[in-house]
Amino acid sequence: MNFSGLIQDFGPLTITGLAQGAIIALFALGYTLVYGVLRLINFAHSEVFLLGSYACLIVWGFFGLDQNSATPSTLSVIGLLLLGLVAAIVISGITALGVELVAYRPLRKRNAPPLAFLITAIGASLFISETVGVMTQRNIKGVPPLIQPRDVFVIGNMHVTNLQILIIVLALMSMFLLDRFINRSRLGRGIRAVAQNPDSAALMGVNKGRVISLVFLLGGLMAGIAAVMYDLKIGVTRFDAGFLLGIEAFTAAVLGGIGNLRGALLGGLLLGLLQNYAASLFGTEWLHAASFVLLVLILLVRPTGLLGESLGRARA
Amino acid sequence: MLLELKDVTLMYGRIQALHGISLSVGQGEIVALIGANGAGKSTTMRAISGLRPVAQGTITFNGEDITKLRADLRVVRGVSQSPEGRGIFPGMSVRENLEMGAYTRRNRAEINEDLDRVFTLFPRLKEREKQVGGTMSGGEQQMLAVGRALMSRPKLLLLDEPSMGLAPMLIQQIFDIVVEINQQGTTVLLVEQNAQQALSRAHRAYVLETGEIVKSGTGAELLTDPSVKDAYLGVA
Numbered sequence: 001m002n003f004s005g006l007i008q009d010f011g012p013l014t015i016t017g018l019a020q021g022a023i024i025a026l027f028a029l030g031y032t033l034v035y036g037v038l039r040l041i042n043f044a045h046s047e048v049f050l051l052g053s054y055a056c057l058i059v060w061g062f063f064g065l066d067q068n069s070a071t072p073s074t075l076s077v078i079g080l081l082l083l084g085l086v087a088a089i090v091i092s093g094i095t096a097l098g099v100e101l102v103a104y105r106p107l108r109k110r111n112a113p114p115l116a117f118l119i120t121a122i123g124a125s126l127f128i129s130e131t132v133g134v135m136t137q138r139n140i141k142g143v144p145p146l147i148q149p150r151d152v153f154v155i156g157n158m159h160v161t162n163l164q165i166l167i168i169v170l171a172l173m174s175m176f177l178l179d180r181f182i183n184r185s186r187l188g189r190g191i192r193a194v195a196q197n198p199d200s201a202a203l204m205g206v207n208k209g210r211v212i213s214l215v216f217l218l219g220g221l222m223a224g225i226a227a228v229m230y231d232l233k234i235g236v237t238r239f240d241a242g243f244l245l246g247i248e249a250f251t252a253a254v255l256g257g258i259g260n261l262r263g264a265l266l267g268g269l270l271l272g273l274l275q276n277y278a279a280s281l282f283g284t285e286w287l288h289a290a291s292f293v294l295l296v297l298i299l300l301v302r303p304t305g306l307l308g309e310s311l312g313r314a315r316a
Numbered sequence: 317m318l319l320e321l322k323d324v325t326l327m328y329g330r331i332q333a334l335h336g337i338s339l340s341v342g343q344g345e346i347v348a349l350i351g352a353n354g355a356g357k358s359t360t361m362r363a364i365s366g367l368r369p370v371a372q373g374t375i376t377f378n379g380e381d382i383t384k385l386r387a388d389l390r391v392v393r394g395v396s397q398s399p400e401g402r403g404i405f406p407g408m409s410v411r412e413n414l415e416m417g418a419y420t421r422r423n424r425a426e427i428n429e430d431l432d433r434v435f436t437l438f439p440r441l442k443e444r445e446k447q448v449g450g451t452m453s454g455g456e457q458q459m460l461a462v463g464r465a466l467m468s469r470p471k472l473l474l475l476d477e478p479s480m481g482l483a484p485m486l487i488q489q490i491f492d493i494v495v496e497i498n499q500q501g502t503t504v505l506l507v508e509q510n511a512q513q514a515l516s517r518a519h520r521a522y523v524l525e526t527g528e529i530v531k532s533g534t535g536a537e538l539l540t541d542p543s544v545k546d547a548y549l550g551v552a
């Protein structure tokens with residue numbers, strides 16, 4: 001174990017961990033929203049993310065950009081980023097709604113048992129990722145260098161880059177808006193009502209089907225933003241990009257308390273940090289093993305996650 | 317008739333809970349539904365509000381066949397239920413719970429009027445406006461459930477055991493409030509274990525036994541009916 005390395009690099013590890021964690025947290029919201037309302041783990045959420053990560057690349061491709069392009073001017077970068085975000089958000093949102101419509105709604109109509117949902121979830125996930133795999137010959141796809149990481153400020157040996165700031169700020173802003181929507185708006189109140197007591201929600205006139213579509217959509221929007229950030233950060237994507245990150249995001253959701261929005265944020269950031277500290281402490285090859293051992297330990301102490309379960313109960 | 321059930325049967329899986337019941341509630345009435353535990357009173361309420369699909373028979377509300385209408389749309393038509401077990405949203409404040417009752421409505425001024433009205437009927441709710449529903453006492457939750465059901469400005473208010481869990485003094489009060497709500501123009505279908513109170517306040521009543529209506533009449537008639545007295549009014 002390399003303690004001196006961890007202490008020496010604590011600053012840089014923390015900032016990379018936070019940026020990584022912000023992406024995981026955005027991704028995790030989709031699991032938590034759907035679980036909060038349906039008590040269902042939407043395993044196909046990783047492919048909602050996956051299609052978002054391709055959507056922005058395709059749009060950037062329209063402008064003749066690929067991984068070998070030069071970085072465009074600042075003004076075009078802003079425009080391209082916005083277009084990429086819109087494309088990813090739209091495609092991820094549509095994918096999420098589509099998964100709900102095709103894989104889950106028919107089962108719900110027939111009152112299927114929870115295991116049936118699990119199977120269709122895995123089935124939908126595999127179907128989408130394999131289709132992407134076939135269409136891309138399982139090759140990686142490079143991301144145009146829209147943002148050349150540059151130090152914005154330096155504290156000791158901690159170099160904070162423009163990309164890291166973008167990721168963290170965008171993630172926090174999106175989550176803040178989502179939180180406002182869920183906690184302040186009428187539709188948000190409808191979502192919380194279904195999460196807390198579906199029968200009572202129906203007695204208040206809440207259309208459960210619409211609430212379900214809405215949470216899938218919201219989770220999809222967040223995954224779309226996460227996907228663009230991921231592309232820019234990692235520089236490549238691939239048909240199975242959603243898989244491991246999906247497991248991490250799901251874990252983050254459980255760690256924070258599944259069904260709890262603020263738990264997803266906390267869980268995501270914590271997982272990002274843990275991974276980076278663990279990589280430094282035990283070596284990069286142990287990154288996932290070590291961070292998951294730590295997670296299990298945390299869950300042993302707090303089985304319902306750090307902030308506790310339930311979308312509704314998490315209040316300001 | 318505002319509400320009419322004709323030969324309604326309802327199944328929980330293979331268990332038949334309602335064996336073809338027919339009942340009606342007229343505009344402006346308080347109608348009570350009494351019966352022993354497990355008779356099917358709450359089930360009848362669920363059939364009317366649409367929480368459970370009926371197997372056979374028809375439910376007509378305000379001249380419209382609502383047998384197959386989704387529960388949330390029945391609220392828009394004017395049916396509102398305070399359910400058995402209260403069904404408070406535990407993570408929402410008292411105020412938010414009441415706002416949920418007005419979920420289908422948009423006119424802010426009218427909603428505020430109704431909030432005031434509920435706070436006047438239940439001053440306790442006003443005092444606890446910001447408290448989280450799940451931490452309210454059982455009796456307070458009961459008031460909240462009734463208040464919340466009023467917030468949709470229903471034509472028909474379904475109350476499933478509104479006196480449950482209330483102290484004796486409050487039981488009197490809640491029945492007074494039911495009468496007051498009714499006099500303000502809301503039709504009420506009332507399920508009660510507290511048959512004495514329910515029958516003395518209701519215009520008409522039905523007696524339910526194992527999923528069948530076995531008796532009906534005015535509240536006063538049933539209060540003096542020997543078999544009803546024996547079975548539901550206790551020795552006192």
Ligand SMILES: Nc1ncnc2c1ncn2[C@@H]1O[C@H](COP(=O)(O)OP(=O)(O)OP(=O)(O)O)[C@@H](O)[C@H]1O
Pocket residue numbers: 328331333351352353354355356357358359360400509
């Ligand atoms: N979800 C359910 N699944 C199966 N059976 C049920 C279900 N709900 C109710 N029942 C059965 O249906 C019958 C009627 O129940 P219901 O709740 O309507 O009775 P009730 O008259 O309201 O009784 P109480 O006075 O105890 O509230 C009972 O025999 C009950 O066991």
Ligand SMILES: [Mg+2]
Pocket residue numbers: 357358359400
């Ligand atoms: Mg009952």
